[in-house]
Amino acid sequence: MHVPRKTPRTRTTVPPGGTPHIAGGPHPADSGVMCVFPHGPWRGRGARRRAVHGPGTAVGLLGCLPGLTAVAVLALCAHGVDRSGTAARADRALAARHAAPYTAPKPRVVPRSVWLKQGGAPGRQPPPRYDDKVVAVFVHHTDSPNGYKCADAPRIIRHLYTGQTGVRHWDDIGYNFLVDRCGTIYEGRAGGVDRPVTGAHTQGFNHRTAGIAAIGTFTAGVETPKVMTDAIAALAAWKLGLSDTDPRTRVRLVSSNSKSRFTAGTSARLPALAGHTDGFQTSCPGAALTARLPEIRERAARLQGRT
Numbered sequence: 085m086h087v088p089r090k091t092p093r094t095r096t097t098v099p100p101g102g103t104p105h106i107a108g109g110p111h112p113a114d115s116g117v118m119c120v121f122p123h124g125p126w127r128g129r130g131a132r133r134r135a136v137h138g139p140g141t142a143v144g145l146l147g148c149l150p151g152l153t154a155v156a157v158l159a160l161c162a163h164g165v166d167r168s169g170t171a172a173r174a175d176r177a178l179a180a181r182h183a184a185p186y187t188a189p190k191p192r193v194v195p196r197s198v199w200l201k202q203g204g205a206p207g208r209q210p211p212p213r214y215d216d217k218v219v220a221v222f223v224h225h226t227d228s229p230n231g232y233k234c235a236d237a238p239r240i241i242r243h244l245y246t247g248q249t250g251v252r253h254w255d256d257i258g259y260n261f262l263v264d265r266c267g268t269i270y271e272g273r274a275g276g277v278d279r280p281v282t283g284a285h286t287q288g289f290n291h292r293t294a295g296i297a298a299i300g301t302f303t304a305g306v307e308t309p310k311v312m313t314d315a316i317a318a319l320a321a322w323k324l325g326l327s328d329t330d331p332r333t334r335v336r337l338v339s340s341n342s343k344s345r346f347t348a349g350t351s352a353r354l355p356a357l358a359g360h361t362d363g364f365q366t367s368c369p370g371a372a373l374t375a376r377l378p379e380i381r382e383r384a385a386r387l388q389g390r391t
Contacts, residue, residue, distance in 0.1 A: 185328035186388040188321035190278075193261070196271040199238035199245070209255045212275030213282040217327040219335045220293045221320045222286045223377065224259065224360045225369040230300040234266035240299055241270055248284075258284035259297040261319055267311035269319055272297070278326075288344025289337050289354070289363040294323050302370035313373075317380045320357050321387035331357040331384035339363075357381045 226244060245257040259272040260283045272295075275281035285295025296316055302308050317331075324331050334353045339346040344364050346352045352363075359377055360368035 185325065186330070186390055187325035187328075188318065188384070188387040188389075190322050191269055191315065191318040193277050193319075194238075194268060194270045196274060199241040199270060202239050202242050209249075209274070212256075212273070214275065215280045215282055215292045218280045218292060218294050218323050219327050219329050220289075220337060220354060220356045220358060221323055222289065222293055222295050222358050222360050222363060223316060223369050223373065223380070224285060224295060224297040225302045225373055226262070226297050226299050227301050227368070228299060230265070230306065232265070232299070234264050234268060237262075237264040237266075237268060237270065237299060240264075241272070254284055256284070258295060260285070260294040262297045262299055263312055263315045263319070264299045265309050265312055267309070267315040269315055286344075286360055286363045288339040288341035288346065288348070291340060292337065296320065298369060298373055302373035303367070304371035306370065306372045308372050308376050313376050313380050314383065317383035318387060320380065321384035324356060324384070325388050329356050330390060331381045331388070332390075337363075355381075357384060 226240075228240060228244070232240060241257070241262055244262075248254045248257055256274055257272050260281055261272050261277070262270045264270070271277050273281055273283050280292070281294075283290050283293070283295045285297070286293065296319055298308075298312055298316065300306075320331055329335065333356050335356045336351055337354055339348055339350045339352060342348045345362075354362050355377075357377065357380060359374045360366055361374065
């Protein structure tokens with residue numbers, strides 16, 4: 085009694101892949117395209133059914149199939165290989181694109197030691213607090229005079245620090261960063277510029293955010309220097325890029341204080357690059373700087389490599 089031979093099954097193992105978020109990777113290209121006859125022995129001219137891997141070995145079918153049918157099988161196998169290779173290349177390109185988050189280069193940041201030198205060592209303060217990441221930045225203005233020399237920026241920052249830690253009894257300056265009219269970026273709150281330091285800049289929304297203060301007052305009609313807005317965009321692009329956050333999108337933040345625009349515990353969708361007024365009842369960062377925020381968002385997104 086003749087027992088038809090079974091065609092061995094093939095299995096494809098998919099190696100683990102990844103994207104910036106939790107997701108599976110693409111399937112790799114198969115090692116070959118399997119062209120198989122239906123189950124059961126081939127009845128034509130006493131030949132057995134056969135399995136063919138790829139068009140190179142499909143010639144073995146010519147003795148089993150009528151002429152036109154053999155040509156069709158060859159065409160199908162070749163077409164399958166072409167489609168498989170194209171799909172694999174597309175999958176690899178897509179995986180490579182998703183595996184690399186949108187980041188921006190770190191701009192130069194002047195350390196806080198520079199402005200602290202002008203007024204002596206700071207008073208005793210508790211250790212800095214940290215969040216898991218930064219997913220939004222809030223832009224402020226310091227509500228101080230605009231006609232300063234850029235060389236005086238460290239002295240101005242020291243004055244702001246003294247006011248916030250003295251009169252307001254804060255443990256440190258509230259802003260994570262400050263930017264002067266010449267586009268120089270200064271480290272504000274202690275804890276490390278590369279780390280997600282919890283600031284004290286936007287009541288209700290200090291967690292998972294960074295505060296960037298433009299030194300000056302930018303109410304309606306006041307000129308906002310382009311070098312300043314460019315520096316804010318570069319800083320925001322870098323900080324948000326660390327969490328692969330698009331500066332043009334909105335993110336979900338939870339209010340921690342009912343004195344903000346949202347009661348404590350409320351989940352709010354706010355701009356990833358926001359003005360202080362988006363989270364708190366205030367005119368900060370001023371009408372002139374607020375009007376520049378859309379432009380700053382777009383520039384920050386381009387610096388991250390987004391289109």
